[in-house]
Amino acid sequence: MALTVRVRPNAASLSFLLLGAALIVIGAMSGGVLGPALVVWGAVFAVLLGYPVAASTLLRVPAVVVGPDGIRLPLMGVRLEWPEIAEVRPGVKMRGRTQTPVLLVVPTDPVATVSQARWWLRWEARNDLASLGAPVVIDDRSLDHTLTEIRSAVSAHAPAR
Structure with a gap:
């Protein structure tokens, strides 16, 4: 039987997700050039750093699968x-x-x-x-x-x- 390993949210990943969300909110409320820049950086934090947690936790995509055929790292x-x-x-x-x-x-x-x-x-x-x-x-x-x-x-x- 294959071993399926998933990502579990930890303090660091949740902190980066919150930072990304905060930057998006602050950027949306700000005007000028700084607002859109904060939204973009917030989205980068949320997507790139939140992707593994969301995909593995919510969508049940494994981080590592060790089985008879080999090792898969779907994320x-x-x-x-x-x-x-x-x-x-x-x-x-x-x-x-x-x-x-x-x-x-x-x-x-x-x-x-x-x-x-x-x-x-x-x-x-x-x-x-x-x-x-x-x-x-x-x-x-x-x-x-x-x-x-x-x-x-x-x-x-x-x-x-």
Whole structure:
């Protein structure tokens, strides 16, 4: 049975959604050049940062699916079958001065994997590839399953090599 992982709203995502909504409201009430600029920035915050939460929470689109065929990341737009995955291993991503544990999915063809990613995520995938050696980095800070549970599902479904 496949493991389906969804995004759960956390304080950071809700803060960005509220900031986006506030900028839209303030921009709509303001005049001149500043008003439309605030509306645009508010919409960017709400859409780009709110998209994963809304899609996964309201529309039930999974963030990660680990199954017999491979690993899918529907929100990212990436689908990797087991033969396309070199390894899945734990890693650490620096966020300022804080180390965050992550799960690195290392594809056999990283460039093709980056090109699968949604256009607004390609920059981050390229940066993660350069700094961490993998374009797919799973961070469980806002997921409804832990990295340990995801690794267990990978171990259960990945073919023996």
